[in-house]
Amino acid sequence: MDNEWTHKTVLLNEAVDALFADASATAGGTYVDATFGRGGHSRLILSRLGPEGRLIAFDKDAEAVSEAARITDARFSIRHQGFRDLGELRPGSVSGLLMDLGISSPQIDNPARGFSFRFDGPLDMRMDTTRGESVADWLATAEQQQIAEVIRDYGEERFAVPIAKAIVARRQERGPVSTTTELAELVAGAVKTREQGQNPATRTFQALRIFINAELEELQQALEASITVLQPRGRLAVISFHSLEDRIVKQFIARHSREVYDRRAPFAAPVAMKLRSVARIFPSDAEVAANPRARSAVLRVAERTETI
Structure with a gap:
């Protein structure tokens, strides 16, 4: 595979640390890297998993899927699908779910993909x-x-x-x-x-x-699916790179982090909250200095509540 274009994973340790906050769940848990990219997050997740652990990755970019084929770990599998298909996973089966939104450096820097105005190339921009x-x-x-x-x-x-x-x-x-x-x-x-x-x-x-690429619609679908596939105390970690994405993630977590009362039935029990907001994390000054593309990133972390 052509290695001309390299990628520096943003908020690598912070995102994976957020997923593994419950140490008791790491040994045999199932984790999802919903946007494999070039595999930086996936490789670190695999290093944290026990022998019975499992990592499922998604990516609709064929080049990312080819990169994933280099991982020979039996605990790992890759799906050539966008993360809108997260709902195909078994309900309540996922211990941690990571979404690293946006595009990777190899996609930006390859003129043939047409993502960047810095290079002359065909005006394509399709992820898949x-x-x-x-x-x-x-x-x-x-x-x-x-x-x-x-x-x-x-x-x-x-x-x-x-x-x-x-x-x-x-x-x-x-x-x-x-x-x-x-x-x-x-x-x-x-x-x-x-x-x-x-x-x-x-x-x-x-x-x-x-x-x-219908990115915002796909993000909304994936977030809704996360509620279903996460097990109690399972972690959701989402890295956004622009305000449109981050607004959707912020509002989604806020909406599901409170009890919902039905005004038409004032004496009915409220619908229990489904998430607990955990953290908002930004790249360090050192990371931004080493990788300017990290400067707009924000990581939001939430945890599935005990009751499903």
């Missing part, structure tokens, strides 16, 4: 290149209003309308945008001002990647 349509395919037919809504909603981009107009005008004049450089240049021409140090295309690329 074996299925679905690329960003270029979608931009070739999408309505201007659709494009603007995606860039505004998923990128929080205030110049979404001018950017969408520029993409559609280019399509009508010279054909669809097909490369990362073409898109970045179009965005730069449409964006009037930008925060110091940020490329004008940053928010647009983020928005299109999130949209084409």
Whole structure:
């Protein structure tokens, strides 16, 4: 396998430590790395497991699945699936569940994947290149209003309308945008001002990647599934890299960390809370200095309550 692009796992020890807070459950527990990536978290989890332990990993990127094949530990298995499929696991069977959201450095740094405006490459951005349509395919037919809504909603981009107009005008004049450089240049021409140090295309690329991979919808599905598959006192650890993801995780944990009363039945017993919020953890200054891509990361940890 090509090792040209390397990956530094963010919040490696902090995330795995959070999963193994209950030492009595480690020996024979089943753990899930819902986003294998390049396996940094998975390898550390395996080092903590006892002989009867088990680790199940998920990833919809075929390159990540190929990397996982290098792990020969019999306690480990990989599924070529997104973490929206966590609900396929047996209810109450998981001792710890880790989700490391976003994209890995090899995905960003490989021009052929089309995730970054820093390299010229095909405008793809699919996590799973074996299925679905690329960003270029979608931009070739999408309505201007659709494009603007995606860039505004998923990128929080205030110049979404001018950017969408520029993409559609280019399509009508010279054909669809097909490369990362073409898109970045179009965005730069449409964006009037930008925060110091940020490329004008940053928010647009983020928005299109999130949209084409249905990342936020998949996150919501995976979080809901976590409630079902976690055993009592099982830990949920989620690493987010931007505000849209973190808001979903924060609100999910908060919603399930309180008793719910039915106002239509004031004397009925409340629905018991399902999670207990445990921690919010940020990378250390030393980690950010060594790996600038860690600077926006936040780890939220919750624990399944005793009653299911």
